[in-house]
Amino acid sequence: MSHENEYPENTVQMLELIWGEGYMAPGGPGNVAKLLRGTNPRGRRILDIGCGIGGPAFEMLRTHGAQVVGIDLEEPLIERAKADARKLGLQEHCQFQTVTVGPLPFPDESFDIVTSSGALTQTGNKAALLDECMRVLTPGGHLSCYEWMRSDQEYSDDMHHWFEVEGLTYVMEELSDYADRFRAAGFNDVVATDATPWYQVEARREYELIKGELYPRVVTLLGSDDADHFVEDWRAMLVVIDSGEMRQGYCRGTK
Numbered sequence: 001m002s003h004e005n006e007y008p009e010n011t012v013q014m015l016e017l018i019w020g021e022g023y024m025a026p027g028g029p030g031n032v033a034k035l036l037r038g039t040n041p042r043g044r045r046i047l048d049i050g051c052g053i054g055g056p057a058f059e060m061l062r063t064h065g066a067q068v069v070g071i072d073l074e075e076p077l078i079e080r081a082k083a084d085a086r087k088l089g090l091q092e093h094c095q096f097q098t099v100t101v102g103p104l105p106f107p108d109e110s111f112d113i114v115t116s117s118g119a120l121t122q123t124g125n126k127a128a129l130l131d132e133c134m135r136v137l138t139p140g141g142h143l144s145c146y147e148w149m150r151s152d153q154e155y156s157d158d159m160h161h162w163f164e165v166e167g168l169t170y171v172m173e174e175l176s177d178y179a180d181r182f183r184a185a186g187f188n189d190v191v192a193t194d195a196t197p198w199y200q201v202e203a204r205r206e207y208e209l210i211k212g213e214l215y216p217r218v219v220t221l222l223g224s225d226d227a228d229h230f231v232e233d234w235r236a237m238l239v240v241i242d243s244g245e246m247r248q249g250y251c252r253g254t255k
């Protein structure tokens with residue numbers, strides 16, 4: 001079955017406007033720093049799963065001195081990442097490729113660090129992907145993820161509404177489930193950290209920007225219908241964050 005692209009250009013432009021050029025997940029360079037904390041990335045090879053349009057990979061190279069391979073299911077995102085790498089003169093050290101669902105197209109022990117910002121959130125067979133991360137990591141290598149998660153309660157109407165507005169594939173699990181899955185895949189020194197309080201503040205700031213200061217720019221960029229859609233998207237997201245239904249977290253482990 002072919003992959004259906006879920007990130008049209010208007011969505012990408014909106015995410016960059018909110019989260020920074022090249023970024024399709026919150027936190028920008030600060031999130032990259034959190035993912036790499038304690039991994040000693042300088043001079044090491046990183047696999048960035050769900051790399052999007054490449055912003056985190058460029059940050060991993062320029063600030064943290066790593067060599068990066070970014071992969072994503074969506075070819076238009078990879079083409080944009082490749083074009084930006086050439087434009088920035090980083091194509092020798094940041095390489096990007098489109099992949100399909102299934103085994104990773106790399107030999108055993110190819111990478112020192114594997115990262116993800118949202119790839120596991122959108123993956124149904126998390127166990128299989130974690131097994132692949134274990135396979136491609138060198139001994140002593142690190143898997144470090146930032147993901148959107150759920151609470152232990154049944155989804156409310158508000159949560160279903162947010163899913164509908166988002167229009168993206170979400171296969172959410174609890175933070176404790178991630179830690180259990182990491183251990184089941186063979187990872188050691190597993191640490192799971194709740195990042196919800198941080199993003200709750202960030203999401204409110206983002207919402208106020210989208211419906212206020214940034215709104216005229218969004219209308220100019222995308223049109224009023226798309227602008228109003230994204231305002232409602234962030235409003236609906238804030239509802240489920242504030243209720244505790246939608247959560248964020250970091251999980252890492254060592255091979």
